[in-house]
Each structure stands twice: as C-alpha cells, then as structure tokens.
Amino acid sequence: MIVNLLNKLARRDMLTERERAILEAAPADTRQFAARSTIVRQGEPLTQSMLLLEGFVCRYIDLADGKRQILEFHIPGDFIDLQGFPLKSLEHDMATVSRAKVALVPHATLRHITETEPHLTRLLWFTTLIDAAIHRQWILSNGRRSAIARVAHLICELDARLEAAGLASGGAFVLPFTQTDIADATGLTSVHVNRVLRVLRDDGMMTFRSGRVTITDHEALAEIAEFNPAYLFLDSQPR
Amino acid sequence: MIVNLLNKLARRDMLTERERAILEAAPADTRQFAARSTIVRQGEPLTQSMLLLEGFVCRYIDLADGKRQILEFHIPGDFIDLQGFPLKSLEHDMATVSRAKVALVPHATLRHITETEPHLTRLLWFTTLIDAAIHRQWILSNGRRSAIARVAHLICELDARLEAAGLASGGAFVLPFTQTDIADATGLTSVHVNRVLRVLRDDGMMTFRSGRVTITDHEALAEIAEFNPAYLFLDSQPR
DNA sequence: CGCCGGTTTGAAGGCGGTCAATGGGCGTGG
DNA sequence: CCACGCCCATTGACCGCCTTCAAACCGGCG
Numbered sequence: 177m178i179v180n181l182l183n184k185l186a187r188r189d190m191l192t193e194r195e196r197a198i199l200e201a202a203p204a205d206t207r208q209f210a211a212r213s214t215i216v217r218q219g220e221p222l223t224q225s226m227l228l229l230e231g232f233v234c235r236y237i238d239l240a241d242g243k244r245q246i247l248e249f250h251i252p253g254d255f256i257d258l259q260g261f262p263l264k265s266l267e268h269d270m271a272t273v274s275r276a277k278v279a280l281v282p283h284a285t286l287r288h289i290t291e292t293e294p295h296l297t298r299l300l301w302f303t304t305l306i307d308a309a310i311h312r313q314w315i316l317s318n319g320r321r322s323a324i325a326r327v328a329h330l331i332c333e334l335d336a337r338l339e340a341a342g343l344a345s346g347g348a349f350v351l352p353f354t355q356t357d358i359a360d361a362t363g364l365t366s367v368h369v370n371r372v373l374r375v376l377r378d379d380g381m382m383t384f385r386s387g388r389v390t391i392t393d394h395e396a397l398a399e400i401a402e403f404n405p406a407y408l409f410l411d412s413q414p415r
Numbered sequence: 416m417i418v419n420l421l422n423k424l425a426r427r428d429m430l431t432e433r434e435r436a437i438l439e440a441a442p443a444d445t446r447q448f449a450a451r452s453t454i455v456r457q458g459e460p461l462t463q464s465m466l467l468l469e470g471f472v473c474r475y476i477d478l479a480d481g482k483r484q485i486l487e488f489h490i491p492g493d494f495i496d497l498q499g500f501p502l503k504s505l506e507h508d509m510a511t512v513s514r515a516k517v518a519l520v521p522h523a524t525l526r527h528i529t530e531t532e533p534h535l536t537r538l539l540w541f542t543t544l545i546d547a548a549i550h551r552q553w554i555l556s557n558g559r560r561s562a563i564a565r566v567a568h569l570i571c572e573l574d575a576r577l578e579a580a581g582l583a584s585g586g587a588f589v590l591p592f593t594q595t596d597i598a599d600a601t602g603l604t605s606v607h608v609n610r611v612l613r614v615l616r617d618d619g620m621m622t623f624r625s626g627r628v629t630i631t632d633h634e635a636l637a638e639i640a641e642f643n644p645a646y647l648f649l650d651s652q653p654r
Numbered sequence: 655c656g657c658c659g660g661t662t663t664g665a666a667g668g669c670g671g672t673c674a675a676t677g678g679g680c681g682t683g684g
Numbered sequence: 685c686c687a688c689g690c691c692c693a694t695t696g697a698c699c700g701c702c703t704t705c706a707a708a709c710c711g712g713c714g
Contacts, residue, residue: 219645237555240641245555262541262654267548267646290537294530301540302501308543309506311550316476316484318557319602323702354660363558368702370662386711402479406458407506415501562670593692607670609694625679 178203178279180253180341181227185299187340189415195296198289203227203279209272211352216270222260224280228252231276232352236360237268246361248310249273249334253341259304261286274352298415309407318363321401326362327372328401331382335391336405347391351384417442417518419492419580420466424538426579428654434535437528442466442518448511450591455509461499463521467491470515471591475599476507485600487549488512488573492580498543500525513591537654548646557602560640565601566611567640570621574630575644586630590623 178199185191185199206229209215215226215233233250247268250256260266261283290297313333317326334351338344355373359366377383381397383390391397417438424430424438445468448454454465454472472489486507489495499505500522529536552572556565573590577583594612595605603611615621620636622629630636 235551237551239555239559243559245559247551247554259544259547262537263544263548263648264652264654267648268551287533287537291533294526294536297533297536298501298526298529301543304540304547305498305502305543308498308547308550309502311547311554312474312476312486312507315486315550315553315557316478318554319484320478320482355662356660365703366661367663367704371702374662409502409506413503415503594694595692604671605693606672606695610670613694 178227178229180229181255184253184341185303187410188302188412189299190412191299192295195293198293198296202281202285202289204282204285205280207278207280209276209278211272211274211276214269214271215276215278216257216260216266218268219265221265222257222263222283224282225258225261225286226256226278226280228254228256229277229279232273233270233276234273234357234361235266235268235270244360245363246357247314248307249361251334251337251341251343255281255300255303258286258300259307273357295415302409302415306409309409313407314361323362323364323368324372324375325401326364327358327369328376328381328397329403330358330361331384331389331391332394332398332401332403332405333408335389335394336403336408336410340408340410347382347389347394349389350387351389352387417466417468419468420494423492423580424542426649427541427651428538429651430538431534434532437532437535441520441524441528443521443524444519446517446519448515448517450511450513450515453508453510454515454517455496455499455505457507458504460504461496461502461522463519464497464500464525465495465517465519467493467495468516468518471512472509472515473512473596473600474505474507474509483599484602485596486553487546488600490573490576490580490582494520494539494542497525497539498546512596534654541648541654545648548648552646553600562601562603562607563611563614564640565603566597566608567615567620567636568642569597569600570623570628570630571637571640571642571644572647574628574633575642575647575649579647579649586621586628586633588628589626590628591626 182191182196182199228250230252233256235247236244237247238244257266257270317329321329335344335347335349338349343349355369356366359369373384381393383392421430421435421438467489469491472495474486475483476486477483496505496509552568556568560568574583574586574588577588582588594608598605598608612623620632622631
C-alpha cells in the first residue's frame with residue numbers, strides 16, 4: 177500500500193527487510209479527501225502525519241489582499257506532513273488539489289522509530305530535507321527566473337519527481353492543476369501563465385491541456401529552465 | 416563556546432545535562448574564514464558540518480547570466496550545514512558575508528548521536544526544519560510580496576532571529592550586508608533596494624547605514640511585511 | 655439550455671529593471 | 685599625509701515584463 181514511499185526511499189538508500197516491515201505497519205488508518213479541501217490548517221496541533229497514496233496536494237499561504245502563494249506540490253509517495261512530527265504544527269495550510277487518499281501515521285509510531293531505528297530515522301529526516309531543497313529552487317525561480325523559465329522549471333521538476341515515482345514516462349503525465357494553480361506556485365498571474373503556456377506550446381516544448389502534460393522537447397525545456405535534477409538527490413548512497 | 420546553539424535549542428525544548436555535554440563535546444575543531452569566501456561548494460562530498468560561532472554566512476545559487484539568488488542568511492548559533500549530514504552534499508554553494516568563525520562537527524559524531532540520543536536527534540532534525548520554514552517565507556516574499564514588503568520582511572526576520580540569539584535588542588543590530596546582498600536575497604536589483612530603503616527611512620520605519628539596522632517603528636514595519644514570527648517556532652515545547 | 659469554472663485574448667498601465675553618471679568612504683601606496 | 689583606486693551607495697531617465705481590467709469563449713454538467 178505504501179509502495180510509493182518504499183520505492184522512493186529504496187531509490188536513495190538500501191532498506192532492510194525489517195525497515196520495510198516497520199514502514200508497512202506504520203499507518204494506523206487511511207483517509208480520503210475531496211478535491212480542493214483543506215487538510216492541515218496552520219498552527220493546528222498535529223498528532224499524526226500523512227503519507228500521500230493517491231492524488232495531488234499543495235501547501236500554501238494566503239496574504240491579506242487575497243494573493244495566494246503555493247509553496248510546494250506533493251505527489252503520491254510523499255510523506256506530506258512529516259515535518260509536522262518534529263515541528264508539532266505547521267506554519268502554513270495544506271490542501272488537496274485533486275481527490276486524494278492518505279495513510280495516517282501516528283506521531284507515537286514515528287517517535288518509536290526515532291528511538292529504535294536510527295538508520296530509518298536518518299532516511300525520514302533526509303526526505304524532509306528534499307522538501308527544503310525543492311523550496312530553494314522555488315526561491316530561485318520566484319526571485320530570479322523569467323516567467324517562462326519559472327513555468328518550465330516547475331514542469332521539469334514535476335516530470336522528474338513523477339518519473340521517479342513511476343507516474344510519468346517519456347515526459348507525459350497527468351497533472352490535474354488549473355492555470356491559476358501554476359500561477360500561484362510561480363508568483364505570476366493566471367493570465368500571464370496562459371500566455372507563457374502558449375509560447376511553450378508554439379515553440380514545440382510542451383503542452384498542458386485538460387490536466388495532461390506532454391513534454392515534446394525535454395532538452396529545450398530543461399535549457400530555458402536551467403533545470404538540473406541534482407537537487408532532488410535521486411541517486412542512491414548510504415545515509 | 417557553542418553557547419548560541421545551546422540557547423537556541425533550549426529555547427525550543429528542554430535539554431538534559433547529558434545532552435548539553437554531548438553538544439559541547441561535539442566540535443572537533445574550529446576554523447576562521449575571511450569575508451566573502453566560499454565555504455561549501457555544491458556537490459562536494461561532506462564529512463563534517465559547521466556550527467556558526469561568529470559572523471554572517473549565506474547560501475546562494477548563481478544563474479548562467481550572472482544573476483545571483485541568496486537562499487538564506489545564517490547568524491551565530493546556526494548549524495549552517497547540518498543538512499549536509501543526511502544529504503551528504505549540498506546542491507548549492509555557501510559563502511561568508513562577513514569574517515566568520517565556525518566549529519566543525521564530524522558526521523561520525525552526528526551519526527553516533529542519531530544512534531544513541533533519540534531526543535537530541537529529533538531536536539537537530541527540528542532545527543533543519545526551521546530552515547525549511549524560513550525558505551517558505553522567502554518563496555512567498557519573492558513570489559507575491561511587493562518590493563517594500565520583501566525588504567521589510569527580511570529585516571523583521573533577521574531582527575527576530577538575532578533578538579532570539581541575543582544579538583539584537585530594541586530593533587537595533589549589526590548587519591554587515593551590502594545593498595546588493597539584500598537585492599540578491601529579495602530578487603530585486605540593488606538600485607531598487609536603495610530606493611526602497613529610502614522610502615522605509617523617510618517613512619520613519621527603519622534605517623540601514625554602514626552595516627547597522629535600526630528599526631524605528633516595528634509595528635509599521637511588521638504590518639507592511641505582514642510579518643508573523645510564528646514560523647520561526649520560537650516557543651518551547653517537547654519535541 | 656443555461657450556468658459556472660476555467661481558458662483565452664486584447665488593450666492599457668505600473669512596478670521594478672536597465673543604463674549611466676555622480677558621490678562618498680576607506681584602505682593602500684607613493 | 686595626501687592621492688589614487690575601488691567598492692558601494694545614490695540618483696535620474698527611460699524601458700519592458702508582467703499586471704490589471706475587461707470581455708469573449710469553451711466545455712461540462714445540472
């Protein structure tokens with residue numbers, strides 16, 4: 177059931193059979209959410225963390241004037257609020273983008289893992305740091321990249337992550353986002369995202385229509401984005 | 416010697432005497448760096464992590480066209496490349512801003528801590544997640560805040576962090592940055608940062624001259640920045 | 655069939671960038 | 685001790701990317 181997480185970890189380091197079994201047994205329950213529903217509220221005390229099994233989730237902050245900034249997108253296999261375990265609450269909101277299904281892991285179970293499984297603990301710690309590395313790329317995008325490069329970089333990131341999760345192949349994948357979602361992630365307006373997507377389509381680099389992305393020239397897309405997947409740490413080594 | 420880190424952790428949770436002693440004994444060595452020197456290069460394999468004792472450090476990424484994005488500033492007491500312990504290398508560069516002094520903690524020591532000190536491990540994990548929370552605010556700033564709000568938010572952040580570290584009081588602190596540093600952090604040009612600083616000064620909110628910040632109207636500054644220090648998790652609770 | 659959320663397109667405006675020149679503070683060397 | 689050079693701060697004029705505002709379009713669904 178949590179095969180996506182296991183694949184993700186196994187890609188970064190070796191998991192022992194015992195560690196696999198512990199993770200398999202970790203979820204106490206599963207839960208379904210409708211699309212566009214808030215699943216974690218900022219400041220709310222947390223006693224369990226969610227592992228995303230199906231669907232897309234985002235974290236975001238709204239400003240007083242109604243502007244929204246999406247901070248990160250999550251895909252199946254992501255331990256979406258594992259950060260809430262050491263932090264005890266989040267300083268932002270999380271919401272589903274599409275319908276989603278999650279497994280719930282009690283913090284007590286995670287705490288037990290930290291007390292008996294140092295290697296697994298380091299791996300869980302590691303996964304939270306991937307989120308931070310993704311954040312840093314978004315700071316760079318929003319701060320210094322042009323509109324077209326921002327959108328291109330986001331698509332390259334999602335392609336690489338979905339491909340690693342087995343949810344994309346050959347640059348084609350389902351992405352149930354609106355253009356407003358992309359705008360809120362890249363710090364642009366939906367109007368301008370629309371124009372940027374047209375340029376990317378006209379230049380033969382990618383298309384995004386009715387919730388499906390097709391990358392038609394990965395090399396060109398990665399080049400304007402200055403995309404280098406090293407920050408996703410997809411290589412395997414002892415942690 | 417590592418009193419700043421101990422204060423920082425003790426502010427977030429209780430440290431036992433044994434844990435204090437372990438942290439005190441953790442540094443194998445100290446090292447000094449001149450201002451404006453690179454101290455970690457992206458991709459370089461890391462075998463130790465640095466605890467900042469004195470001075471200011473930043474992490475950054477340069478783009479092909481010469482544009483620079485600073486990703487985070489670090490102040491004394493920060494475990495600046497603790498992330499390099501689970502990650503094994505960083506995907507960006509780090510450099511000093513001012514002269515700086517660091518304590519070096521071997522990864523073997525950190526690994527030993529993860530194997531024998533679960534509570535301390537959770538606290539170290541926690542501190543790396545504060546960096547991620549700071550990153551998220553920067554994504555928001557660069558994506559959705561106006562130029563004046565970005566600069567104001569950065570100053571509020573540094574004030575809060577320096578105050579917590581005992582390095583600022585009453586909104587006055589030493590900040591050995593250039594206007595270009597602030598520009599590279601906020602995704603602006605140094606020219607525009609200069610204009611923004613003039614507005615903030617003329618409006619009686621803050622001054623920044625010859626490496627010193629003086630906040631003259633904290634309430635107004637926090638208001639235009641929409642600054643809420645909750646994301647720094649400065650409250651104390653069991654982790 | 656008509657609403658509704660999302661997409662697309664056009665026209666006009668503004669925030670912040672670019673380019674360029676001046677000023678100012680400080681360390682260094684003659 | 686002063687002159688020079690260098691880096692940083694400051695200011696002005698103009699420019700352009702992206703925003704804003706507004707309207708039309710489109711497809712799905714009750």
